[in-house]
Amino acid sequence: MGRVVEGSADFRFSSQFSVLDMPPGLEGRFMAPQYFERDDLAERQSRIASLVSGQIIPRLMNLHRSVAASAGSYDEHPTEHEIAELSHLVLSSDPQAASAYIVALRDRGLAMDTLFVELLEPAARHLGEMWERDECDFIDVTLGVGRLQKLLAVFNCTHDLPAFNEKRSVLMLTVAGEQHGFGISMVEKFLEAGGWQVVSETEATPEVLAQRVRGRWFAAAGMTLSDTDNLDKVRAAISAIRSNSANPAIGVMVGGPVFNADPSLVADVGADGTAATAPTAVLMAQKLFDLGIRNTGIAAG
Numbered sequence: 001m002g003r004v005v006e007g008s009a010d011f012r013f014s015s016q017f018s019v020l021d022m023p024p025g026l027e028g029r030f031m032a033p034q035y036f037e038r039d040d041l042a043e044r045q046s047r048i049a050s051l052v053s054g055q056i057i058p059r060l061m062n063l064h065r066s067v068a069a070s071a072g073s074y075d076e077h078p079t080e081h082e083i084a085e086l087s088h089l090v091l092s093s094d095p096q097a098a099s100a101y102i103v104a105l106r107d108r109g110l111a112m113d114t115l116f117v118e119l120l121e122p123a124a125r126h127l128g129e130m131w132e133r134d135e136c137d138f139i140d141v142t143l144g145v146g147r148l149q150k151l152l153a154v155f156n157c158t159h160d161l162p163a164f165n166e167k168r169s170v171l172m173l174t175v176a177g178e179q180h181g182f183g184i185s186m187v188e189k190f191l192e193a194g195g196w197q198v199v200s201e202t203e204a205t206p207e208v209l210a211q212r213v214r215g216r217w218f219a220a221a222g223m224t225l226s227d228t229d230n231l232d233k234v235r236a237a238i239s240a241i242r243s244n245s246a247n248p249a250i251g252v253m254v255g256g257p258v259f260n261a262d263p264s265l266v267a268d269v270g271a272d273g274t275a276a277t278a279p280t281a282v283l284m285a286q287k288l289f290d291l292g293i294r295n296t297g298i299a300a301g
Contacts, residue, residue, distance in 0.1 A: 029165060030153070030195050030286075031146035035139055044140055098147065099154045106155050115155060116287055120148050121280055128279035142193040145279045149194060149286045156290035165195070170285050171212065171221040171241075173201040175233035183256055183278075184224045190278040196285060206240035213245040219289040222281060224256035231258070231269060238270040249295060251288025255281060 028036040038044070105115065127144045130136050153159040161167070172188050174181065181202075188198050201212060213221070221241050225234055238252050254271040266274045272288055275281035 027146070027150060028195075029159070029168075030149040031142055032193050032195055035142045035193060036146070038139070041143070044143055098151055102151045102155045112152075112155060112287075112290075116152070116283075120152055121283055124148055124279040124283045125277055128277040131279075138193070141279055142190070145190070145194055145282050148283055152283065152286050153290060156294055158290045158293050161293065166197075167217065167219055168195060168289065169197040169199065169216070169218050171199050171201065171209075171218045173204040173209065173221065173223050173237065175223065175225075175230055175237050176203045176205065177227070177230050177233070178203075178224070179226055183226075184222075187222065187224070187255070187275075187278045187281045190282050191285060194282040194285075196282070204237060206236045209237055209240045210244040213241050213247075213250070215246070217246045218250055219247065219292065220251040220253060220285045222253045222255070222285065225254065225258040226256050228258055231265065234269045242270070247292065249292030251285075251292055253281065253284045253288060 102115075106112075124145050127136070127141045131138065131141045150159065158164070170191055172184055172191070174184055184200075188200060191198050199212070199216070199218070201208065204212075221238075223234060223237065225231070234254065241250060241252060251273070252271045253273050253275055254266055254269065255275050259265055259274045260276055263274060272291075273284050275284040
């Protein structure tokens, strides 16, 4: 886990970071046009910002205290002030402010995994839980997760890559015998709302997957699993994807009851990460895309 720059624990947001040279329409890259171009966009963002302030920030604070206490040092984690500040900025009327704050945290030395685990992923998860409790609707969650995706891409400097939109493509699949169809269809719905191009394969065999990933560049592949009897099929599917992918840095995410019950199986089947909810799966896909670009230097053109 990355260390922060010494003496930076009391970092505060400053207006000097509020004017970044962000491409026009950047916000709209991370959600489908029918959501970003709504007439009630400002009203919805204001409502979600209120929910963030009242419900999500207190939960993030509790997570922060727990993680920092177990690590034995606050220096490796966002401070409580930073969590509150960024959470407010995530859905403010000024999208540049949140981007600037993210860049400042990155330049301070904050590790991407720390940002993801302690702030962005929990925020997406809490938005999903609020949706499940009917405290906000699908469009509200889409707007919030879209902003979180953008912040992650800005943090990792992948937001301005050539052909960015074309490369945000994900293959979602089920292996033969898998019955968790509703779960994967919900993930696909959130991914499409989040601006991703989604290709679906049901009852996919390794041979079909090999052909599919050879013929098209995918940033990530995802699958859900509800029965441990199909673990070997998932392993074979992931192996076929990695061995044949036109994108040598393709990321693989898994989800569903099996991995929720035993997260150690994520690495066991050869996946890169897991997501417990549909909104967090969208953010995980963006993370895997960013890691693939950052770790290999592959141009997205």
